[in-house]
Amino acid sequence: MSEDSHMHCCNDADDTDLADLRERIAQAVRDVKAQTPLAQSFTNFVTINLVANAQLAAGGTAAMSFLPDDVIDTASISGADYINVGTLLPFYKDALPQIARAFHKTGHKWVLDPVAAGIGKTRTEILCAFRAVPPTIVRGNASEIIALATMWGLISPDEASRPAGVESVDEVDAAVEPARKLATFLAQSAPDGKAAVAVSGKVDLVTDGDQIYRLTGGSALMAKITGAGCSLGGVTATYLAVAEPLVAALAASLLYNRAGEIAEAKAEGPGSFQVHLLDALWNLTPEQVAASDIR
Amino acid sequence: MSEDSHMHCCNDADDTDLADLRERIAQAVRDVKAQTPLAQSFTNFVTINLVANAQLAAGGTAAMSFLPDDVIDTASISGADYINVGTLLPFYKDALPQIARAFHKTGHKWVLDPVAAGIGKTRTEILCAFRAVPPTIVRGNASEIIALATMWGLISPDEASRPAGVESVDEVDAAVEPARKLATFLAQSAPDGKAAVAVSGKVDLVTDGDQIYRLTGGSALMAKITGAGCSLGGVTATYLAVAEPLVAALAASLLYNRAGEIAEAKAEGPGSFQVHLLDALWNLTPEQVAASDIR
Amino acid sequence: MSEDSHMHCCNDADDTDLADLRERIAQAVRDVKAQTPLAQSFTNFVTINLVANAQLAAGGTAAMSFLPDDVIDTASISGADYINVGTLLPFYKDALPQIARAFHKTGHKWVLDPVAAGIGKTRTEILCAFRAVPPTIVRGNASEIIALATMWGLISPDEASRPAGVESVDEVDAAVEPARKLATFLAQSAPDGKAAVAVSGKVDLVTDGDQIYRLTGGSALMAKITGAGCSLGGVTATYLAVAEPLVAALAASLLYNRAGEIAEAKAEGPGSFQVHLLDALWNLTPEQVAASDIR
Numbered sequence: 005m006s007e008d009s010h011m012h013c014c015n016d017a018d019d020t021d022l023a024d025l026r027e028r029i030a031q032a033v034r035d036v037k038a039q040t041p042l043a044q045s046f047t048n049f050v051t052i053n054l055v056a057n058a059q060l061a062a063g064g065t066a067a068m069s070f071l072p073d074d075v076i077d078t079a080s081i082s083g084a085d086y087i088n089v090g091t092l093l094p095f096y097k098d099a100l101p102q103i104a105r106a107f108h109k110t111g112h113k114w115v116l117d118p119v120a121a122g123i124g125k126t127r128t129e130i131l132c133a134f135r136a137v138p139p140t141i142v143r144g145n146a147s148e149i150i151a152l153a154t155m156w157g158l159i160s161p162d163e164a165s166r167p168a169g170v171e172s173v174d175e176v177d178a179a180v181e182p183a184r185k186l187a188t189f190l191a192q193s194a195p196d197g198k199a200a201v202a203v204s205g206k207v208d209l210v211t212d213g214d215q216i217y218r219l220t221g222g223s224a225l226m227a228k229i230t231g232a233g234c235s236l237g238g239v240t241a242t243y244l245a246v247a248e249p250l251v252a253a254l255a256a257s258l259l260y261n262r263a264g265e266i267a268e269a270k271a272e273g274p275g276s277f278q279v280h281l282l283d284a285l286w287n288l289t290p291e292q293v294a295a296s297d298i299r
Numbered sequence: 300m301s302e303d304s305h306m307h308c309c310n311d312a313d314d315t316d317l318a319d320l321r322e323r324i325a326q327a328v329r330d331v332k333a334q335t336p337l338a339q340s341f342t343n344f345v346t347i348n349l350v351a352n353a354q355l356a357a358g359g360t361a362a363m364s365f366l367p368d369d370v371i372d373t374a375s376i377s378g379a380d381y382i383n384v385g386t387l388l389p390f391y392k393d394a395l396p397q398i399a400r401a402f403h404k405t406g407h408k409w410v411l412d413p414v415a416a417g418i419g420k421t422r423t424e425i426l427c428a429f430r431a432v433p434p435t436i437v438r439g440n441a442s443e444i445i446a447l448a449t450m451w452g453l454i455s456p457d458e459a460s461r462p463a464g465v466e467s468v469d470e471v472d473a474a475v476e477p478a479r480k481l482a483t484f485l486a487q488s489a490p491d492g493k494a495a496v497a498v499s500g501k502v503d504l505v506t507d508g509d510q511i512y513r514l515t516g517g518s519a520l521m522a523k524i525t526g527a528g529c530s531l532g533g534v535t536a537t538y539l540a541v542a543e544p545l546v547a548a549l550a551a552s553l554l555y556n557r558a559g560e561i562a563e564a565k566a567e568g569p570g571s572f573q574v575h576l577l578d579a580l581w582n583l584t585p586e587q588v589a590a591s592d593i594r
Numbered sequence: 595m596s597e598d599s600h601m602h603c604c605n606d607a608d609d610t611d612l613a614d615l616r617e618r619i620a621q622a623v624r625d626v627k628a629q630t631p632l633a634q635s636f637t638n639f640v641t642i643n644l645v646a647n648a649q650l651a652a653g654g655t656a657a658m659s660f661l662p663d664d665v666i667d668t669a670s671i672s673g674a675d676y677i678n679v680g681t682l683l684p685f686y687k688d689a690l691p692q693i694a695r696a697f698h699k700t701g702h703k704w705v706l707d708p709v710a711a712g713i714g715k716t717r718t719e720i721l722c723a724f725r726a727v728p729p730t731i732v733r734g735n736a737s738e739i740i741a742l743a744t745m746w747g748l749i750s751p752d753e754a755s756r757p758a759g760v761e762s763v764d765e766v767d768a769a770v771e772p773a774r775k776l777a778t779f780l781a782q783s784a785p786d787g788k789a790a791v792a793v794s795g796k797v798d799l800v801t802d803g804d805q806i807y808r809l810t811g812g813s814a815l816m817a818k819i820t821g822a823g824c825s826l827g828g829v830t831a832t833y834l835a836v837a838e839p840l841v842a843a844l845a846a847s848l849l850y851n852r853a854g855e856i857a858e859a860k861a862e863g864p865g866s867f868q869v870h871l872l873d874a875l876w877n878l879t880p881e882q883v884a885a886s887d888i889r
Binding site: 567 | 639642643646647650651656657658659660661663664667668683685868869870871872873874875876877
C-alpha cells in the first residue's frame with residue numbers, strides 16, 4: 005500500500021485537498037522567509053533564547069516581553085504572539101490574563117503553550133482565566149492538552165483520567181478527542197472561526213476541530229535538548245503571522261520534524277544536535293517542508 | 300609510585316573501599332541513564348538553559364520553577380532539587396526560605412549552589428535562612444564554601460580571612476576545613492545522616508565530612524564558558540535523585556572533568572567547547588566516569 | 595584612491611592620529627586578555643547567556659545581577675557595568691534609576707543599550723530617568739539612538755521624524771547627528787569629559803561627539819541570531835573596564851565585525867554561526883582587531 009493511500013485511510017482529505025494544503029504550507033514557509041514577520045513571545049526563562057533563535061532561523065523576527073505595557077504596545081506591530089506559562093513569576097498572575105484580554109479585544113492572534121498544565125495553583129488560575137479570552141492555537145504534549153481541556157470543562161474528568169505523562173504513540177491517541185474538542189472551542193471564539201491544536205509526541209497530531217492530521221518522523225534527540233517544544237510553539241506563532249491556524253500549526257510541526265531528522269543524522273550528541281537543528285531550520289526549503297508525510 | 304598507592308596516601312580508603320566506591324559511582328551514572336530521574340531547579344537566568352541541557356545530557360529530566368507553589372508541587376515528583384542563588388529577584392527573599400522549609404519538612408533532598416556568597420544583603424539573608432533547613436549537598440568554588448561556612452558560624456572569622464577569590468590549587472586547599480565542617484553540619488541535619496560538600500577548582504574536592512577526595516583533570520576552558528559550575532550543580536542534583544550524597548557529588552564532578560577533557564581536545568574556542576561538552580556528557584559511559592583518578 | 599586616503603576623506607584624523615588610535619585599540623584588546631576584568635551586566639533574559647559568554651570569549655569576566663543591593667555591591671569590584679533595558683520586570687522601574695544614580699555618585703562607568711527605546715510606558719520612564727545620571731557609552735541601532743536622543747530633548751521632533759526601523763546604511767546616516775549630540779551630552783556629564791556612542795547597522799558608526807568613525811564589514815548572519823547587539827554591548831563594557839570610551843566602543847565593534855566575517859565563512863546556518871562567532875571572539879588577536887578598516 006502506498007503512502008498516498010495511507011493518507012486516504014487516515015483522514016478524509018482527498019488528493020486535491022491534500023495538494024492544496026501542501027501548497028498553502030509551502031506558501032507559509034515562503035512568506036515567512038520573504039516577509040520576516042515579527043512574532044512576540046512571553047515565554048519561560050529556560051528556553052527563551054532558543055525560541056528567539058528558532059524564530060529567526062525559520063525566517064521571522066523575534067521580540068520578547070513581560071510587562072503588559074510592553075507586550076500590548078509591541079503586539080500592535082507583531083503578526084502574532086506566543087505565550088508559554090513555564091517559569092511563572094508572581095506578577096504573571098495578573099499580567100497574563102490582562103494581556104490575553106487585550107489580545108481578545110483587538111482580535112490579535114496568539115499561540116498558547118500550556119507547559120506543565122496541572123502543576124501549581126497559580127498556573128491553574130492563569131490557564132483557567134484564558135478560557136474567556138482564548139488563544140488561536142494551543143500547542144503542547146498530550147498530558148498538557150488533556151489537562152487544559154479538562155480545566156476548561158471540555159472533556160469529563162473520566163476522559164481525563166487516562167494515563168498521561170509518558171511520551172508515546174498511545175498518549176497522543178489519548179489526546180485526539182481532547183484536542184479536537186479544544187480546537188472546536190477555540191474556533192468558536194476566533195473572529196474568523198479558525199483555530200488549531202497541535203499535540204507533540206512520537207507522532208504529532210494537528211487538528212482544526214474538524215480534520216485530524218498525524219505527522220511522523222522527527223528525532224528522539226528532540227527530547228534530549230530543552231526547548232524543542234517551546235521553540236516549536238514560537239515558530240508556530242511566526243507562521244501564524246502569515247497563515248491561517250491549521251496551516252501554521254502544520255508548517256511548524258513539519259519543519260521541526262524534518263529539521264530534527266537532518267540534525268540527528270549529523271549530531272554526535274545533544275550539544276551538536278541543537279546547533280544542527282538551528283542550521284536545518286534555516287536551510288530547509290518551502291518545498292521540502294510541504295512534501296512531508298501528512299496522514 | 301603507582302596511582303593506586305597515591306590513593307592510599309591521600310585518603311584512608313583502602314583498595315577495597317575505593318573499588319566499592321567506584322562501583323557505586325558507575326551505578327549512579329547507569330541509574331540516571333536508565334531511570335531518567337527528574338531533578339527540579341530554581342536557578343539563575345544566565346545559565347538556566349545550560350543547567351537543563353546538562354541534566355538532559357547526563358540522562359536525567361529537567362524542570363525549572365520559581366513560584367513556591369510550582370516548586371513545592373513539582374518537588375513531590377522530583378528525585379532531588381537544585382537551588383542556585385545567582386540573579387536574585389525581590390520575591391526570592393521570602394520564596395527561597397519558604398521552599399527550603401518545605402523541603403526540610405518532607406526530607407526532600409536538594410543541592411545548594413551558594414553563587415556569589417558574601418555579595419549583597421539579600422543574598423546573605425537568604426543563605427543565613429538556609430542554616431536552619433539546610434541542603435543535602437553544597438557545591439561551590441572555594442570562596443563561596445568559605446563564605447557560607449563563615450556565615451553559618453562553622454569556622455571562625457580568622458579561618459575565613461584567608462585569601463580567596465582566585466581559582467587555584469591553594470584556594471581549594473584553603474577550603475578543606477570549611478568544607479569538612481560544612482559537610483559534617485549538613486550530615487547532622489540529614490534524615491539519614493548523609494551529606495556532602497563539593498568544592499570546584501583546578502583540583503576539585505569532595506567530602507562527606509569524614510573522607511576527603513581530590514579530583515584532578517578537567518579543562519581550563521570550563522572557566523571560559525558561563526555555567527560550567529552551575530550546570531555541574533544541576534547534574535549533582537540529577538545524581539542525588541538516584542544515589543547517596545557523596546556518590547552523587549563524586550559522580551557529577553568526575554563526569555564533568557572527563558567531559559571537559561574530551562571537549563577541550565575537540566574545541567577551537569569556548570563556543571565549540573560548550574557544544575562538545577554537552578555531547579561528551581551524553582556519550583561518556585558509567586565505566587569511563589568511574590575509572591577516573593580519585594585521590 | 596587607496597584605503598588610507600579614504601580614511602582622510604571621511605574623518606579629519608591624519609595618519610599619525612589613526613596609527614595612535616589603532617595602537618590604543620590593540621592595547622585594549624591585549625589588556626582585557628591579560629587582566630580578565632570584571633564587567634557586570636543588568637540585561638535581558640533572552641540573550642543574557644550570550645552576553646556572558648561573549649565577555650568571557652573576549653577575555654573578560656562576567657557577573658549578572660538585578661537586585662540593587664547585588665548590583666551596587668558588585669559594582670565596587672567591577673571595572674564597568676552594562677545595562678540593557680530589554681525584558682523589563684515591574685521592579686526595574688525603581689531599581690534601574692536607583693542603580694544609575696549609585697553609578698553616577700561614584701563615577702562608575704557604564705554602557706547603556708536602549709533596546710526597544712520608544713516601546714512601552716515603563717521603558718520610556720526608565721530611559722528618561724537616566725538623563726540626569728547618564729551612562730558613559732550608549733550602544734544601539736539607529737532607531738534606538740534616534741529615539742533616545744529625542745526623549746532626552748537633544749534633537750528636535752522634526753529630526754526624529756525621519757524614517758527609522760529598517761536596518762540600512764541610510765538609517766545609520768540618519769543617526770549621525772543624533773549620535774554626535776548624544777555623545778556630546780554624555781561627555782559633558784562624564785567625570786573625565788569622555789564618552790562615546792556606537793550605532794550598529796550594516797555600517798557601524800562610533801563617535802565621541804567630535805570625530806565620527808565608520809566601520810564596515812561584519813556579517814548579515816549577525817541579525818539571524820538573537821543577541822549579537824546585546825553581547826556587543828556587554829563586550830563594550832568589558833573594554834570600557836580597561837580603556838577610554840571611544841577606544842572601548844571601537845575595539846568592541848571591530849572585534850565583532852572581524853569575528854562575524856570569520857564565523858560566516860565557516861557557518862552552515864545561524865546555529866553554527868553562533869558557535870564559530872564565540873570561537874572567533876576568543877581567537878582574534880589584538881593586532882587583527884586593530885588592523886581593521888576604520889574610516
